[in-house]
Amino acid sequence: MKIENPADLRVLLQTARGGSLSAAARTLGMTPAAASATLKRLEGQLGARLFERSTRAMRLTPQGQTLLAYAERAFELLAEGEALVADDRAALQGTLRVAAPSDLARTVLLPWFDDFQRTHPGLRLELVVGDRLHDVLRDEVDLAIRYGLLADSRLVARRLAPAQPVLSAAPAYLARHGRPNTPQDLLRHNCITFQRGGRRHKLWRFAQHGVWQEVRVDGDRSVDDASLAREWAVAGAGIILKSSIDVGPDLASGALVRLLADWETEAYPLHALLPSRRFVPRRVSALVDYLALRFSTMPAAAPADRPFSAPAVDAEENHGHAPKA
Template structure:
């Protein structure tokens, strides 16, 4: 028998992504029983087992992996055709799924997203905010905005902005504690650190006259949401090292003060990441182009191809 309903393939795709039928059912808005029945129907029609079941997760069989690859490509081609038809009507429609760092979103991106949606009323935004890097392929993200160097060669990256970490503290903190004159002075300060990519960022690096120095800082608090490190710094709780894009508004307003300005820090570029080899809908391309123009208009923060 052949597959009678190609929509059933969505259960295959979401089960592979989520690892369980329960996850697939939640993503598709159906019951786990319905998802299980659909998968069994697919296997019966094909005469092949698509998953190896266990009490904890479901693992694709070689036959299941083959069908998954073709199913994903088939739905991408349908999405491409739909996008081209709708583009001919002059309007962008559909959902753009974006993952972005917490502070960048709150400080910079929110009004830009509002402007973009106002320009394209047929679009919806599904926004995932946090400093835990998502898997762009598995987590159903159309585009992820990420700081730092790129290690995943499977992804297509477009640089949006050149940035470096900035060392900052509030005027209130500096009234109580002498401002550091060298990176080693940070050992005497309360440094506000956060996790990035699952690791605490305690090793702060500075360069002067071509010579790099490293300081392993410490403090009385650490957080997995970098936006809270910024809020603690503004409240006078210590010194933080964060992207200058996140802090430039606070520096301009006087709520934070730049420290050690004569010392350079490591490049910390911002990229838009898209899955490699996957069709990029026009709505996603339009958002990335829009953000690139916005970052390019920031003095000193524009992207460099």
């Protein structure tokens, strides 16, 4: 069966927020009996229990959690639509759910997010930080920021910056071990590698005069958090191959020194991924436009693509390493 009255979902929302039907009733201006009857009607129409009831509190069931997430987004979109109808210059409002790589979030994005929220105080930010590949559809985020070339045809991809991985190490490491002059010299160095899905990505690729070569590096440290890898490198623990955006501040300050600058690495662009072609909330498109503008002003970043381009071609995302392992 279908939900006959979408307004009944407000009882679900307020019960989840307040922890009880009586709290929901007070917020909605109805009696506890009416709130209870509305919830029972909703469960009957869906054929699923939405809350586990006890004498102390009400706890959402897995089905209730799923419906709650969609109900919250539905009411946010409705509120934004009403505001746009009333005034197409209405202030941005609602929640932005953003997934981003760990090091990029810490070194670049956090102050930009702060600035964006100061400009739009009606927005709330839910930031998911980590280096695993977020499924934009499954994880229910409004926007995922990812490195690499991407291929999911269900998503809208916009390039934010044409980054490439660069090889670097701290002056302290180079003072102890010397500088590599060719990719093959990396075989004699301690290289910090990344883990993805339980596998270490150890095959790094370089090119000169159009000829590519692969080097299977190794080292005494590997991690699944790109931010920690960069911190190890700055501390002098080894050599890293990492996005020019992430290590840009360390290269500028001298904390890291670029190596093999006359060797080319594989393209590693940064993209904004959106879960739908049909409707993009104005708060989301505004954030993407803002990020594209900020990245375009970075020294290593060229102008970003036009808004919401076609999905990128197929490749694997791997934080600066070659797609093989």
